[in-house]
Amino acid sequence: MSKLAVCSALALLFMVADARFKVMQPLRVGLATVLYPVQWTALQPVLMVQSATQYFSSLSAAQATRAEEQLKRTVLAQRANQVEQLAQENERLRRLLGLQGRLQSPAMAAQVIYDAADPYTRKVVIDKGLADQVALGSPVLDEFGVLGQVTRVYPLVSEVTLITDREQAIPVLNTRTGARGVAFGDVGSHADALELRFMAANADVMTGDLLSTSGVDGVYPPGLAVARIEKVERRVDTVFARIYCVPLAMVSGANHVLVLAPLSGQIPARPVAVAPAASGRHGVAK
Amino acid sequence: MIMRPGQQLLLPANPLFVWASLVGALLLNMIQNMGLWGRSAWSPDLLAVVLVFWTVHQPLRVSIGAAFVFGLLMDVHQGGLLGQHAMAYTVLSFFAITIHRRLLWFTVPSQAAQVLPLFAVAHAVELVLQLLVGGSFPGFWLLLAPVAEALLWPVASIVLLVPQRRAPDPDANRPL
Numbered sequence: 001m002s003k004l005a006v007c008s009a010l011a012l013l014f015m016v017a018d019a020r021f022k023v024m025q026p027l028r029v030g031l032a033t034v035l036y037p038v039q040w041t042a043l044q045p046v047l048m049v050q051s052a053t054q055y056f057s058s059l060s061a062a063q064a065t066r067a068e069e070q071l072k073r074t075v076l077a078q079r080a081n082q083v084e085q086l087a088q089e090n091e092r093l094r095r096l097l098g099l100q101g102r103l104q105s106p107a108m109a110a111q112v113i114y115d116a117a118d119p120y121t122r123k124v125v126i127d128k129g130l131a132d133q134v135a136l137g138s139p140v141l142d143e144f145g146v147l148g149q150v151t152r153v154y155p156l157v158s159e160v161t162l163i164t165d166r167e168q169a170i171p172v173l174n175t176r177t178g179a180r181g182v183a184f185g186d187v188g189s190h191a192d193a194l195e196l197r198f199m200a201a202n203a204d205v206m207t208g209d210l211l212s213t214s215g216v217d218g219v220y221p222p223g224l225a226v227a228r229i230e231k232v233e234r235r236v237d238t239v240f241a242r243i244y245c246v247p248l249a250m251v252s253g254a255n256h257v258l259v260l261a262p263l264s265g266q267i268p269a270r271p272v273a274v275a276p277a278a279s280g281r282h283g284v285a286k
Numbered sequence: 287m288i289m290r291p292g293q294q295l296l297l298p299a300n301p302l303f304v305w306a307s308l309v310g311a312l313l314l315n316m317i318q319n320m321g322l323w324g325r326s327a328w329s330p331d332l333l334a335v336v337l338v339f340w341t342v343h344q345p346l347r348v349s350i351g352a353a354f355v356f357g358l359l360m361d362v363h364q365g366g367l368l369g370q371h372a373m374a375y376t377v378l379s380f381f382a383i384t385i386h387r388r389l390l391w392f393t394v395p396s397q398a399a400q401v402l403p404l405f406a407v408a409h410a411v412e413l414v415l416q417l418l419v420g421g422s423f424p425g426f427w428l429l430l431a432p433v434a435e436a437l438l439w440p441v442a443s444i445v446l447l448v449p450q451r452r453a454p455d456p457d458a459n460r461p462l
Binding site for chain 1: 309312313315316317318319320321325326327349350351353354357358359362363364365366367368369370372373376377380415416419420421422423424425428
């Protein structure tokens with residue numbers, strides 16, 4: 001009985017320390033390092049079965065995939081050429097107007113090993129960690145859009161929380177109207193959906209609008225595709241509309257992803273507030 | 287060890303086998319997660335089944351402390367709240383120790399029925415903790431998980447006792 005009390009008190013302590021104070025990371029890293037050989041052993045049969053099925057897939061299927069990818073690449077190459085020209089024009093216009101240059105985000109390719117097993121959160125595990133200089137809070141994208149953010153970094157792997165997780169919010173921009181909002185994850189009624197909250201009931205939003213990152217949070221670079229609006233419910237009894245969006249990234253089947261460096265390292269620090277002048281205060285006191 | 291009338295007398299348990307089976311159950315849990323069905327609320331927790339099994343059969347070797355440590359390892363692997371599985375497994379092994387003397391008097395299917403509430407309580411503890419902390423509700427498939435674990439109890443009962451069911455004096459006819 002006393003063992004139960006001790007162990008449950010210790011478990012509660014760990015939970016509170018992890019959820020509130022976030023001091024449990026060293027213990028986690030230690031346990032994860034101990035657990036890594038077991039995880040590696042568990043992963044080997046999975047990888048062997050995957051490579052065996054790839055080996056046995058037919059030649060024509062592989063050739064068809066290759067042809068498809070080549071076609072996609074041709075289409076993307078055309079857009080990429082446009083991007084070069086637009087970036088140059090953007091640079092010239094910024095210099096002309098005296099604006100700061102656009103921020104560059106160096107990217108690192110990674111692969112999703114597995115979905116984290118906790119059914120209460122939406123996280124995936126990628127195969128780059130501290131050893132590859134992954135920073136905490138880095139945005140992660142796949143080829144279609146923003147996937148999420150790195151929330152825990154271990155020596156050899158990292159955990160990425162997807163944008164559809166309950167605790168995640170991402171500031172977005174409606175590309176048609178230019179209006180800014182915030183999209184939150186874990187909508188109860190739809191699986192794998194986002195909700196654009198706190199938009200007025202008479203705001204200009206239509207089904208099919210594309211949402212991209214607005215770049216004002218210092219985490220996600222601007223202009224990355226996030227989601228497409230699926231349903232807008234304007235109700236009489238609330239001031240806000242309920243707007244459901246579907247993320248463009250493959251949140252349930254992501255494989256190859258890109259990890260960007262977080263913007264916080266490149267934007268200037270917040271200025272320190274200056275104290276009001278003494279003469280002003282004397283005037284108020286009188 | 288007290289057994290029902292008519293049961294074979296068992297050899298003592300090898301501690302290496304006990305701990306190896308626990309690590310093996312952890313491995314199978316990870317393979318379930320990585321290879322088979324990713325994150326799913328209904329998948330049975332094999333480590334919980336094996337923990338309860340050894341807590342019932344070998345309470346002096348495997349008890350609350352071991353359950354706590356394995357719970358911590360599961361938490362670190364799953365990336366959830368640190369202490370969620372530790373708490374659930376602690377409660378699970380406490381109740382398993384509470385019933386361990388009576389359980390072995392019953393037949394194996396009856397044991398499975400009595401172990402089902404234990405697994406249900408462990409999953410309920412996890413659910414309550416997650417909802418308090420602010421996790422999302424995993425769906426009603428979660429109700430299937432304790433049932434699946436109780437159905438695995440007879441399998442574990444047979445498989446994990448195989449080394450103890452060997453003949454005490456092996457000869458040419460019974461080599462193992």
